[in-house]
Structure formats: structure tokens, C-alpha cells
Amino acid sequence: MLRNRVRELRARDQYSQTELGRLVDVTRQTIGLIEKGDYQPSITLGLKIANVFQLPLEEVFWLAKEKEESD
Template structure:
């Protein structure tokens, strides 16, 4: 399962879902679904999100084994 820290990083950078979406070329709904874990972004979108936060991809997204 793909886990992420998008919500945490977005709050740390004082961005709304809409603002982050505009920075990375996505919709607010997509950002919300990523934050909830309901949507796994493409590699390109994940990289854009990481770049927006000036972080490595692995600092924001990681795989967690399901039990």
C-alpha cells in the first residue's frame, strides 16, 4: 500500500489543497484523494509534489506492506 505525508507537508508549507494542485498541475480533488490514500499518483505527479515541497520522493511517499 502506498502511504504519504502530503497533508503534513502541505500544512508545513501553509498551502491549501487548491494551491498545491495549481503548483503541480492537478485538481484539488486529486490532492484530497492522494492525502486520504484513495488514489496513487503517477510517478510524474509524485515527483512534482516532491519538487513543490523541495523534498526527496521517498520523504513523502513510501510503500507499506499490508498485514
């Protein structure tokens, strides 16, 4: 399962879901789904999001380990 820090980083930088969506060319709803883990973004979208936060992709998104998923 893909995990992410989008909500945390968005709050840190004081972006609304709408603002972040506008910056990466998706809807507010898509950002919300990504934050909840209900939508896995494409590599391109993941890179755009990481770029907004000026972080490497792997600091924003990562694959959960099996142990982490069962907790």
C-alpha cells in the first residue's frame, strides 16, 4: 500500500486542498483522496506534488511494509 505525507506537508505550507490541486492540475477531491490513501497518484502527479513541497518523491510517498499495514 502506498503511504504519504501530503496532508501534513500541505498543512505545514498552509495550502488548502484546492490550492494544492490547482498547483498540480487536479481537483480538490483528488487531493483529498490521495491524503486518505483512497487514490494512488501517477508517477507524474507524485513528482508534481513532491516538487511543490520541494522534497524528493520518497519523502512524500513510500510503500508501506507488511508489518506497518497490519498495525
